[in-house]
Amino acid sequence: MKRIGFLINPVAGMGGAVGLKGTDGKVNEARRRGALPQAPDRALITLTHLSRKAGLSFVTCSGAMGEETLKKAGLHDYKVLYHYAGESRAEDTRQAAQVFHKAGVDLILFCGGDGTARDIFDAVDRDVPNLGIPAGVKMYSAVFAIDPATAAEIVTVSGTASLRDSEVMDVDEDAYRAGELKTRLYGIARTPVLAGKVQVSKHVFEERDEERAKNEIARFIREIMIPDVLYILGAGTTNESIAREIGVNKTLLGVDAVMNGKIVAMDLDEKTLWALLEHDQEAKILLSPIGAQGFILGRGNQQISARVVRTVGIGNLIVVATPHKLRETPLLYVDSGDSALDAEFGNTVQVVSGYRMAQRKRIYQLERG
Numbered sequence: 385m386k387r388i389g390f391l392i393n394p395v396a397g398m399g400g401a402v403g404l405k406g407t408d409g410k411v412n413e414a415r416r417r418g419a420l421p422q423a424p425d426r427a428l429i430t431l432t433h434l435s436r437k438a439g440l441s442f443v444t445c446s447g448a449m450g451e452e453t454l455k456k457a458g459l460h461d462y463k464v465l466y467h468y469a470g471e472s473r474a475e476d477t478r479q480a481a482q483v484f485h486k487a488g489v490d491l492i493l494f495c496g497g498d499g500t501a502r503d504i505f506d507a508v509d510r511d512v513p514n515l516g517i518p519a520g521v522k523m524y525s526a527v528f529a530i531d532p533a534t535a536a537e538i539v540t541v542s543g544t545a546s547l548r549d550s551e552v553m554d555v556d557e558d559a560y561r562a563g564e565l566k567t568r569l570y571g572i573a574r575t576p577v578l579a580g581k582v583q584v585s586k587h588v589f590e591e592r593d594e595e596r597a598k599n600e601i602a603r604f605i606r607e608i609m610i611p612d613v614l615y616i617l618g619a620g621t622t623n624e625s626i627a628r629e630i631g632v633n634k635t636l637l638g639v640d641a642v643m644n645g646k647i648v649a650m651d652l653d654e655k656t657l658w659a660l661l662e663h664d665q666e667a668k669i670l671l672s673p674i675g676a677q678g679f680i681l682g683r684g685n686q687q688i689s690a691r692v693v694r695t696v697g698i699g700n701l702i703v704v705a706t707p708h709k710l711r712e713t714p715l716l717y718v719d720s721g722d723s724a725l726d727a728e729f730g731n732t733v734q735v736v737s738g739y740r741m742a743q744r745k746r747i748y749q750l751e752r753g
Contacts, residue, residue: 385439385440385441386439386440386441386490386491386539387441387442387443387487387488387489387490388440388441388442388443388489388490388491388492388493388539389442389443389444389480389481389483389484389485389487389489389491389492389493389512390431390442390443390444390450390454390462390492390493390494391444391445391449391450391466391477391480391481391484391492391493391494391495392423392424392427392445392448392449392450392453392494392495392496392519393423393449393472393477393494393495393496393497393499393500393519394423394424394448394449394471394472395423395471395472396422396423396495396496396497396499396500396519396520417653422519422721423495423496423517423519424448424452424453424495425721426495426517426518426519426532426721427453427495427517427519427532428453428456428457429532429533429536429723430493430495430517430532430533430535430536430539431453431454431456431457431459431536432457432458433533433536433537434457434459434536434539434540435457435458435459437536437540440461440539441461441462442454442459442461442462442463443462443463443464443465443483443484443487443489444462444463444464444465444466445464445465445466445467445468445472445476445480446464446466446467446468447468448472449466449468449472449476449480450464451464465480465483465484465487466479466480466483466484468480474499474503477494477496477500477503477504477507478503478504478506478507479507480507481503481504481507481508481512482507482508484508484512485507485508485511485512489512490513491512491513491514491515491539491576492504492508492512492513492514492515493514493515493517493535493539494514494515494516494517495516495517495519495532496516496517496519496520497518497519497520497521497523498520498523498524498525498552498553498554498555499520500516500520501514501516501525501527501528501552501573502525502552502554502570502571504573505552505570505571505573509571510572510573510574512574513547513573513574513575513576514527514573514574514575515527515528515529515535515538515539515575515576516528516529516535517529517532517535518530518531518532518682518683518719521684521686523683524553524555524677525550525551525552525553525570526550526551526552526553526575527550527552527573527575530679530717530719530748531682531717531719531723531726533723534578537578538576538577538578539576541578546576546577547574547575547576547577548574548575548577549572549573549574550572550573550574550575550577551569551570551571551572552569552570552571552572552573553568553569553570554568554569554570594706594708595625597706597707597708597737597738598621598622598625598706599625599629600738600739600741601622601625601626601704601706601736601737601738601739602622602625602626602628602629603629603739604736604738604739604740604741605626605629605670605702605704605736606626606629606630609630609645610668611644612643612644612666613643613666613667613668614641614642614643614648614660614661614665614666614667614668615641615642615643615667615668615669615670616639616640616641616652616657616667616668616669616670616688616692616696617634617639617640617641617642617670618639618669618670618671618672618685618688619635619636619637619638619639619672619684619685620636620637620672620674621636621672622672622704622705622706623670623671623672623704624636626670626704627640627642630642630645631645632645632646632647633647633650634650635650635651637684638650638651638652638687639651639652639657639685639687639688640652641657641660648660652687653687654686654687654688654689654692657687657688657689657692658689658691658692658695661692661695661696667695667696667700668696668700668701668702669688669692669693669696669700669701669702670702670704671685671688671701671702671703671704672703672704672705672709673703673705673709673713673716673735677713677717678713678714678715678716678717679716679717679718679719680701680703680716680717680718680733680747681693681718681719681720682717682718682719682720682721683719686721689720689721690720690721690722690725693720693725694722694725698725698728698729701733702736703716703733703734703735703736703745704735704736704737705735705736705737706737706738707737707738707743710735710737710743710745713745715745715746715747715748716733716735716745716746716747716748717747717748718747727749729747729749730747730749731746731747731749732744732745732746732747733745733747
């Protein structure tokens with residue numbers, strides 16, 4: 385019998401769709417903008433898969449930090465070891481993880497983002513392996529499964545899966561909201577892994593040819609832009625180069641929209657982006673995968689939601705990346721929150737990698753049964 389300590393950070397990821405680029409210290413603002421909890425639904429996907437497996441027992445937290453979702457998934461072999469009152473805080477995550485450790489769990493399975501990963505590392509260091517169900521906005525740490533269903537697969541076979549050292553990253557959210565990415569290594573946790581199914585930490589590529597390659601991509605994209613079509617530019621330096629080539633400023637870590645060489649709106653949240661697509665506005669979405677991690681959707685660009693992608697159409701997504709980034713990124717991933725949509729991407733995607741140059745890159749597809 386495998387004993388799992390399970391917890392949820394109920395507010396993780398709420399800042400993503402509303403354009404806050406993180407939720408730490410911004411929960412009330414996220415709610416004011418209409419954000420809804422994401423983590424319980426993400427955790428439910430994992431637990432629903434695990435409910436079909438024998439040989440698992442859980443210890444958890446009361447209420448929204450775990451018990452409610454276990455019940456919803458139809459799992460009954462669990463014990464509530466940690467109780468909290470009011471809205472959960474980082475200290476609740478740390479204390480719950482310590483309780484799980486004392487209870488002798490084999491694994492801590494958590495649902496949240498980088499902040500939750502740091503809190504668990506603070507509590508148990510390397511003493512207990514842990515695995516994250518991705519539900520935050522950015523998730524640069526390497527302790528997360530690539531999506532909720534894959535987290536269940538790793539838990540199921542983790543008795544035979546190897547443990548690896550996985551970076552827990554600290555991201556300066558204030559700097560991130562200001563358009564500057566500042567990260568540092570916070571610690572090294574232990575994580576069960578299956579090949580290609582646990583993300584790696586984000587890489588930032590800084591070589592001389594990178595700027596030249598981005599400029600070549602930008603020159604080509606400018607040439608093929610169609611009048612009166614709305615272009616939605618995702619985050620990152622490659623899309624920043626495209627904006628610069630057009631002659632407009634870009635929110636480096638946000639989502640912007642341009643048409644006919646002019647900015648339509650900057651640093652969009654999901655609702656505003658959705659409103660721009662009303663009245664059958666033709667649009668295209670420009671996305672660049674996160675370096676080394678390879679995520680096209682689902683990390684740092686939750687404003688581009690599943691309903692936005694469906695409205696624009698998968699055929700109107702343009703993926704851009706430099707040759708160096710593609711060499712260092714074995715697979716691309718899609719985690720839109722809609723598994724049916726993710727499957728529609730197929731097994732490969734064309735990636736613009738230079739001036740009139742493109743490569744076919746493989747997309748990881750979860751085996752669904």
